[in-house]
C-alpha cells in the first residue's frame with residue numbers, strides 16, 4: 001500500500017510522475033531506448049530540456065529577461081555560485097540568517113568577501129523570520145531563504161531591496177503565488193517540491209551576469225550555462241525529465257494558483273489541530289508559519305511512544321523532525337494530497 005509520505009526531501013511526487021518516469025526508463029518516447037542510455041544531445045532530450053526551461057517561465061510568469069538553468073551540485077553549490085557571480089571584488093553582500101541553510105549560504109559567501117548579516121533569529125533557535133523592511137543599495141545583492149525547511153518558517157513579505165534580490169526557494173518553489181519578477185536570481189534544489197534529487201533549478205535575470213569582475217571557474221559561471229542553454233556539460237538527464245513531468249502535472253492542475261489554494265487548505269487543517277490539541281505545539285511563532293513544512297513537538301513525552309506507534313500504523317512516513325531540532329515535521333509539498341493530512345490529524349486526535 002502507498003504510504004502517506006510527509007518526508008522533507010527527497011519527497012513525494014505525483015503518482016503519475018513515478019509512472020511516466022518508470023515508462024521512460026524502459027522505453028523513452030517509443031524510441032526503443034531508455035532515457036538513461038540516450039545522448040543528452042539527441043533531439044528527444046533537447047526537447048525535454050527546452051520544454052523544462054520554458055514551463056518554468058510560464059508557471060512563474062517571467063519574460064525573456066530571465067534564463068532558466070538545470071544544474072548539478074544541489075542548492076549547496078549555489079551557496080558558492082551566487083557570490084562568485086554577484087559579489088564584486090572588494091564588494092559586500094547582505095544576508096538574512098533565518099535558519100541552518102541560510103547560515104550555510106552565509107558561510108560560503110564569507111569565503112569570497114564581506115558579508116553583513118542584516119537580520120538573524122539564531123539566538124532564538126530560528127523560531128521566527130527576522131523582520132527587515134528595506135535593504136540598502138550599498139550591497140552587491142541581498143540573499144534570503146524564502147522557506148526554512150527545518151524550522152517551519154516562511155517569509156510572507158519580502159523586504160524591498162535596493163540591490164539585487166536573491167532567494168533560496170528550495171522548499172517552497174512553485175507552492176504559492178508571489179511576484180517572481182521581483183527577484184534577480186532564484187534557486188531551488190529539485191528534491192523538495194519539484195522533482196527528484198540530482199538537479200537544481202536556477203532562474204536568473206541575464207543582465208546581472210558578467211559584472212563581478214572575478215575569474216570564475218567555468219562550471220560556476222552562470223553565463224557559461226546560459227550561453228550553452230543549460231547544456232554546458234552533461235546535464236542530470238533523468239532528474240530534469242522527472243522535474244518536467246512534475247511541472248507538467250502542476251500546469252495541468254491549475255498551475256501555482258490552484259496549488260497554493262490546496263496548500264493553504266492542507267496547512268490550515270494541520271495547524272488548526274495543533275492549536276486545538278494541547279498535546280502538540282509548533283516550534284515557531286504563528287505569524288511566520290510555513291505552508292510547506294510544519295515543525296512541531298509533543299508536549300507530554302509519556303505519550304510519545306503511543307503517538308509514534310499510531311502514525312506508523314496509519315501508514316505515515318517521514319514525520320520525524322530534523323536531527324538538529326527533534327520533534328516532528330510534516331512536509332506538505334505540492335504533491336501531498338489533503339487526504340494524507342486528514343489521516344495525520346485523525347491520529348493526533350486519537351492519542
Ligand SMILES: *Cc1c(COP(=O)(O)O)cnc(C)c1O
Pocket residue numbers: 009073074075076077101145147148149168169170171189190192
Ligand atoms: C535542502 C535545502 C538545501 C540544500 O539542498 P541540497 O540540494 O541538498 O544542497 C538548501 N536550502 C534549503 C532551503 C533546503 O531546504
